[in-house]
Amino acid sequence: MAGADAPYGLGALGVPAAEEALYRAVLARPGATVARLAAATGWDPARVRRRALALERWGLLVRLPGRPARFSPAPPGPALEALALRRREEIERARLVAAALTDGFRPGGRAVVETFGGGPEAVDRFASRLQGTARREVLVLGAPPLSATAVPGVRRRAVYDHAWLDSPERLAAAREAAAGLAERSRVLAEVPLVLLVVDRTTALVRDGGTALVLRPSGLLDGVLALYELLWERAVPLEPATPGADGLSGDDGRLLALSASGLTDRAIARRLGVAQRTVERRMRRIMNVLGARTRFQAGLRAAELTRGTGLSAESPRDAGPPGDHRGA
Structure with missing residues (x-):
């Protein structure tokens, strides 16, 4: 990719130009392998892996299961x-x-x-x-x-x-x-x-x-x-999962814990279940929501919640209250 190190527009959000260049490359090539991204950017594979790891930490990139390693971009809006x-x-x-x-x-x-x-x-x-x-x-x-x-x-x-x-x-x-x-x-x-x-x-x-x-x-x-x-x-703490047959309140809690960045092991410890149970339930939730990644599953559940106007929080308290000082 010509000009991969040229300045882009995400620096104000703390994303260096090189990471942004790779993010844009993956946006144009969802599911691309390291080799394909190396060819697109003109970088060596080791550099692609380092930049991809940084993008994963920032929630801009999702590593897909299987080998060779492939990457999918997180949707730009919410990410x-x-x-x-x-x-x-x-x-x-x-x-x-x-x-x-x-x-x-x-x-x-x-x-x-x-x-x-x-x-x-x-x-x-x-x-x-x-x-x-x-x-x-x-x-x-x-x-x-x-x-x-x-x-x-x-x-x-x-x-x-x-x-x-x-x-x-x-x-x-x-x-x-x-x-x-x-x-x-x-x-x-x-x-x-x-x-x-x-x-x-x-x-x-x-x-x-x-x-x-x-x-x-x-x-x-x-x-x-x-x-x-x-x-x-x-x-x-108690997310709603309306509009999706087969998803329970426990499934919603599991999605919330996963969306907050916890590992399967940490989730299992907090729920008091085996790690394999968490992995099995997450696969089932992804299948129900038609999601390929956990990130997509969280977004899909949020879309269903917004689409029905429901949430685990009371609608009358939907926004933060105003400043009452001096009232």
């Missing part, structure tokens, strides 16, 4: 949107640092960042009391607070860290909590912090036996913006 969300997340994290520096040196007035200590149990008690003050909304990130009570009129959203849901018992506990609290729950790998936000006016950022309490400020605004980005990236 690039995911990259854009990651870049926005990085920008929001940088804004958090800037806001912390600004608020930390604000002269006079009430402190917008307070430190709370006393050990894990003291932080747990404080978090429980803080939740009790909620009148409109509670946001949870990372691991759930140890105790919570459903309050009429108070909306709850949670993004759980996969690392916390590392056993069938914890996964079952999260499902029970979601049902009992009428909570909209999602799951994400590598959640960057453990957070509790009440009414968008107070946030508790936990770090073991200590915590930071954030009051209305640029830093709190940045934390809320980061939460919304992570919410967009996360997948439902």
